[in-house]
Amino acid sequence: MKKIISLINYSLLCLFLMSCFTFISCSVSWAAPECAGIILQIKGDVFFISGSNQNTEQKARNFMKIKQNDVFDIAPGAQLQIVFFANGKKELWKGPSKIEIGEEQALAKDQSAAPAVEKMQGAVTKEIKRISKILNSDKLSTSGSILIRGNKDESLNHFPDNMILNEKEKEKVAELKLIYQQLNKSSEPEDITAELYLFSALADYDQFEDMKELLPQMQKKQPYNKEIKLLEDWLLQY
Numbered sequence: 001m002k003k004i005i006s007l008i009n010y011s012l013l014c015l016f017l018m019s020c021f022t023f024i025s026c027s028v029s030w031a032a033p034e035c036a037g038i039i040l041q042i043k044g045d046v047f048f049i050s051g052s053n054q055n056t057e058q059k060a061r062n063f064m065k066i067k068q069n070d071v072f073d074i075a076p077g078a079q080l081q082i083v084f085f086a087n088g089k090k091e092l093w094k095g096p097s098k099i100e101i102g103e104e105q106a107l108a109k110d111q112s113a114a115p116a117v118e119k120m121q122g123a124v125t126k127e128i129k130r131i132s133k134i135l136n137s138d139k140l141s142t143s144g145s146i147l148i149r150g151n152k153d154e155s156l157n158h159f160p161d162n163m164i165l166n167e168k169e170k171e172k173v174a175e176l177k178l179i180y181q182q183l184n185k186s187s188e189p190e191d192i193t194a195e196l197y198l199f200s201a202l203a204d205y206d207q208f209e210d211m212k213e214l215l216p217q218m219q220k221k222q223p224y225n226k227e228i229k230l231l232e233d234w235l236l237q238y
Helices: 002-030 122-134 167-185 193-203 208-221 228-235
Strands: 035-043 046-050 053-059 065-067 071-074 079-084 089-094 097-101 106-108 116-119
Touching: 035 122, 071 079, 071 089, 089 097, 122 167, 122 193, 167 193, 193 208, 208 228
Parallel strands: none
Antiparallel strands: 035 065, 035 079, 046 053, 046 071, 071 097, 079 089, 089 116, 097 106
């Protein structure tokens, strides 16, 4: 009898462990895909289908996060620039083309399409990734921007002043600006990577006036990019 009870208990334990394994497996498979990167530039009509919701096609927007299995449809004459956080790979795709987002690169549905590729430095990639956290860009495809740092006070209509820096901090900021200048020299005319890098890096030193000066430079490079206004709104919260 004891052997029978032991066998029953063992069987029940096995069933319990199998149930736990099944639950964990399903939870993993149902989890939302991780953010693979961010959109740096959209010019023209670009639409996407989310890898987690393949029934709805939406219009893509600048600074929107990209996730694995997302599919982008780039219209003729349009272009899409994206950067991947895992390896700092920056890709510029031109339409007509259709691509699917992977972890470290996008794959063309049409084998004849190929992107212009550039590899960014780790420090630059880190700051670009922070831009995606400044703005809750998960919401950009449907309902506009949601700012991470709380509700904006509508009574604020001016930019804050720069914080006073010590000598060591001044040297560091000078280094950041030098990297910015180097990035700008090697960038395409419509590429705002350099400005986004410096905008994020200067935030660590509360150099708000300098950050403000970057906004018109971005708008000059990408006058069609309405989402640059979101960075201005973020600054006005201070």
